[in-house]
Amino acid sequence: MQALTAYEVFALRYAENPAQAAAKNFIDGDAHDRLMPLDYFIWVIRAENRAYVIDTGFDAQAAKERSRVLVATPRELLLSLGMDSEQVSDVIVSHMHYDHAGNRELFSKARFHLQDREMAYVTGRCMCHPALSGAFDVRDVAAMVTRVFERRVVFHDGDQELAPGLSVHRIGGHTAGLQIVRVWTRRGWLVLASDASHFYANMEQGRSFPIVYNLGDMYEGHRRCYALADRSENVIPGHDPLVMQRYPAVQPSLQGRIVRLDADPR
DSSP: OOOOOOOEEEEEEEEEETTOBGGGGSTTOOSSOOBOOEEEEEEEEEETTEEEEEOOOOOHHHHHHTTOEEOSOHHHHHHHTTOOGGGOOEEEOSOOSTTTSOOTTSOTTOEEEEEHHHHHHHTSGGGGSHHHHTTSOHHHHHHHHHHHHTTOEEEEOSOEEEETTEEEEEOOSSSTTOEEEEEEETTEEEEEEETTOSSHHHHHHTOOOSOOSOHHHHHHHHHHHHHHSSSGGGEEESSOTHHHHHSOBSSGGGTTTEEESSSOOO
């Protein structure tokens, strides 16, 4: 069997919500009156001549509309890694919530990898219910429909290998078609969980984030994330500020902006 090439993996922090209360991060609330801020990320996986961007973040307009703090644009952060967003060939969309599928003007040459179930979900009857549709932006959904007709969307049904050492896996739970990314790195199999678990605490304590389509799938998703990784610390949640603390910055000037997830945690 041919040895797998180890990918570099980066978390790029582009925004934050410093005013988030802890009670809003758990389906059963939280007994303590405290803040529990969210960070917002996109991710990059690259090796040799291959590079994948996971999710596209949101722009300044969406930040203003939803009272989020934009700390850097995804385009600026990608440039810090020597990557031009207009030259990216593949974008994996974990799910279609506004904070993962925005910046519609970027990645004009890319193919977008999306689960069948997610596209059906965001264009189907569930979007008639404000509790389910509220975290989506219809402009992002319309942009994805346009890409379908431009032959720029690659649909996946469940688990799919995209390249040796890189695969997507449908989890559901948070949304009907949420997918996670499993990647081979120098420290073994790493799982980018995205919103299968917003925080380390959601999966470690078995307490779902409150925005959820199917609670059973959410909890089973926690278990599957751990099963796909070589060790529990190799599962990276989607919004936890601890990610920036646990992993080293790519360089001192990018502290708090870009960290190496394929490096050993501190």
